[in-house]
Amino acid sequence: MQEVIKNFILEKFLDNDSRGFSSDTDLSKILDSMAFLKLIDFLEKEFAIEIPLNEFYVENFENVNKIILLVERAKNGT
């Protein structure tokens, strides 16, 4: 899951420039709210989940590690 998410961000938003990009990189410094909406759309389709609107806060998308936790929560319906 980690690689899939990282690859999407690299390809869509970073022109495949992976320098300094890790699972801890603060995405809020790279992405704007529209980019996050694209990311949410991708996550919902890729992992067949629905992310509830009350999870739509940048803290939940701060870095790839946090996104993984969010996807797990959505999968478990918690």
Add this chain to the structure above:
Amino acid sequence: MEHKQIQFDVAILGSGFGGSVLAMILAKQGAKVVIIDAKSHPRFAIGESTVPLTSQFFSLLSRKYEIPELANFGLNSPAGIQKIVGNCCGIKRIFGFTYHQFDKNYNSNNDIQFGNVWRDENHLFRQEVDTHLAKIAVNYGAVLKEDTPVISVEINEQVKITANNGEEICAKYIVDGSGYRSLLAEKFTLRDATPKPKHHSRCIFTHMQGVLPFEKNENLSIPWCQGTLHHLFESGWIWVIPFGNHPQATNNLTSVGLTLDSKKFPDLNLSGEEEFQSILQKIPIVARQFAKATAVRPWIKTGRLQYSSHATVGHRYCLLPHAAGFVDALFSRGFSSTLETIDVIAETLLESLAEDDFSMQRFEHIDALQHKILDFTDRIVHCAFISWANFDLWNAWMRVWAIGVGTTESNLGSYLFMGKRSKWQPVHDPITSRFEDPGFRSLFEDCETFIIDFKNNKISATEASTQLFQRIANYDFQMTLPEQVCGHEWAMKNALCRDLFLGKPDLHKRWKAKQPDPHLV
């Protein structure tokens, strides 16, 4: 009997919607709060239709002041409301507008729907919702005193409130959320003798059973009954707000109201029921919707709806929006205006309490905000009433309003998502909201000038609507939407697109190809 004096930080008059939301925020943040109400819950209230801005502000307050329950009324609604309040509230998928002329047949080509892709909004059954909000305030530690009419308020170096049972309540500050009959407005003679609003209307309203769905328009996305329906006619409108419009619903009532320009429709001393029927007789297609409907409570008939206050804050007190003034329920601006103001009041009061400084200057921006909100609501409603003389003019003015709310929602949505990391900056000198688009004031004011010129017989309706559409077409539309929502900007600006519902892929395809609604070509 001697009563013990209790010292509170903030006393709030009125445990309705605004009073309870402010009380829970202050109590949660550690203030000692008392809410005093002359009556008790549950009780009938109108103002039922929410808009995305309402939900966004609820979620903003929930997050900012750490009150998870409020998110249920915010972006977690309608499911959140169903979970905690029950199934007494309705859903709202669209603003629906039908247009009528007394001497002509109804033309369904003049129907307009404006809605949202993301989620449904709500028709709040206020007696249950307000009761629940007061309970949340109590759960966070606010002291609620119901059935406690206040007989006097003295404000010196503190606030001393005397109730009719002899009880004395002391507080550092008092907020009046008691609406039209505001105690502080009366005590300090704050009401303008001549209300500021230019708009002039009166209202007749009740809850009904047996209201039928309005004729389906096959060309539009959503059945009327799944939204807030507005029947518009020259100098008046009827609202139809069903609560029983989803599968889980347990409440088959519908809120119904008639608002009339009191200069065009002077009060002839008919009863509410008689006056409602007299208007229905002039619009047979609408009368059919009410053929089997009966009021479940007596119709309430108001005098002039508009009132305003020359000051909304003073030494150790402030008024909530509906204690300060009111214009008209059109465009459902009440909830979002109240919540936006409550946010600013709460923020200011918490700082004042922390520093024990209640000097007037700290609160002046609240007064400015309330005047601004009332003025904008007045202007947008006033021009809407004028525009109903001609469908093209209404079609254009409706888009000025829709562009304003749409872009504000988009900005607030981005701010809600990004929080402190948002690049959003409050717009300098907004006309309606800190979150509006930078260009909105000039679009609004330019278009308003043409509507007023039309009213003053300086230009024809056609000239005015042509001017409006030119300005709308040139508006720098900054609203950001996901890639899959194509052509929304075009749809909002195009006179031949009546289905502004954001959510059907076939619509988006048509919008992207810049094709008007097929039934209008």
